[in-house]
Amino acid sequence: GQLGVVRLRIRGGEPLLRRDLPSLVASLAAKPWVRDLALTTNGVLLASAAADLKRAGLRRLTVSLDTLHRDRFERLTRIDALPAVLAGIDAARQAGFGPLKLDTVVMRGSNDDELPALVEFARDIDAEVRFIEYMDVGGATGWRPDVVVSRHEILVVLTDRYGAIEPIEEDSSAPAARFRLPDGQIIGVISSTTQPFCRTCDRARLTADGVLLLCLYAQHGTDLRRPLRAGASRETMLNLIQA
Numbered sequence: 001g002q003l004g005v006v007r008l009r010i011r012g013g014e015p016l017l018r019r020d021l022p023s024l025v026a027s028l029a030a031k032p033w034v035r036d037l038a039l040t041t042n043g044v045l046l047a048s049a050a051a052d053l054k055r056a057g058l059r060r061l062t063v064s065l066d067t068l069h070r071d072r073f074e075r076l077t078r079i080d081a082l083p084a085v086l087a088g089i090d091a092a093r094q095a096g097f098g099p100l101k102l103d104t105v106v107m108r109g110s111n112d113d114e115l116p117a118l119v120e121f122a123r124d125i126d127a128e129v130r131f132i133e134y135m136d137v138g139g140a141t142g143w144r145p146d147v148v149v150s151r152h153e154i155l156v157v158l159t160d161r162y163g164a165i166e167p168i169e170e171d172s173s174a175p176a177a178r179f180r181l182p183d184g185q186i187i188g189v190i191s192s193t194t195q196p197f198c199r200t201c202d203r204a205r206l207t208a209d210g211v212l213l214l215c216l217y218a219q220h221g222t223d224l225r226r227p228l229r230a231g232a233s234r235e236t237m238l239n240l241i242q243a
Helices: 021-029 046-056 070-077 082-095 112-124 151-162 225-229 234-242
Strands: 007-010 036-041 060-064 101-106 128-133 177-180 186-190 211-213
Touching: 007 021, 021 036, 021 046, 046 060, 046 082, 060 082, 070 082, 101 112, 112 128, 112 151, 128 151, 151 186, 225 234
Parallel strands: 007 036, 036 060, 060 101, 101 128, 128 186
Antiparallel strands: 177 186
């Protein structure tokens, strides 16, 4: 908070695997400088956790959902868990989270034929779907450029289906460009591959092992855990982060 951080997002890996996650959420929500506290999950364990997270003070939820087809879901994730994810989404709505965000990584030949179906699913559950260009994160996913479906292509498909789409002008550092469909529904597109948003990015990532990264692609970060456990003063820690 002293260094200007006012928005926190808990993500993974999969954060719902963490023991005593509601306790962590409660301790973060209690900080007076936290203006927004969100969590991104794959949704598999969400059904049993949603109510506890809401009670602990979590304000917003994003669920990763790349397909509405059970067989595709299992092929993409190697686990037959689409019913569990859908149950988790329903539990989150029942717990009072809303509107939810749905994150969909669009991949040519895998799920690019589902864009309208995902838009309509999001409409039915009062969520905002955000289509994400398939991005190369250090080569870990076997990324290939021919699998990328660009923001332009996504908008063409949706325009053909729904009519003229209006961009929403926002003064925001958020990675998603947002658009309004003719019926008023809002969607987002994160074009990290074809139109990177590095110039306006103000985000940092603290890994589970205490390394501060200023970019998802960073090769090196700043180890905060070691000096903290060695007894470094608050002033020393602040200086490390500022540097």
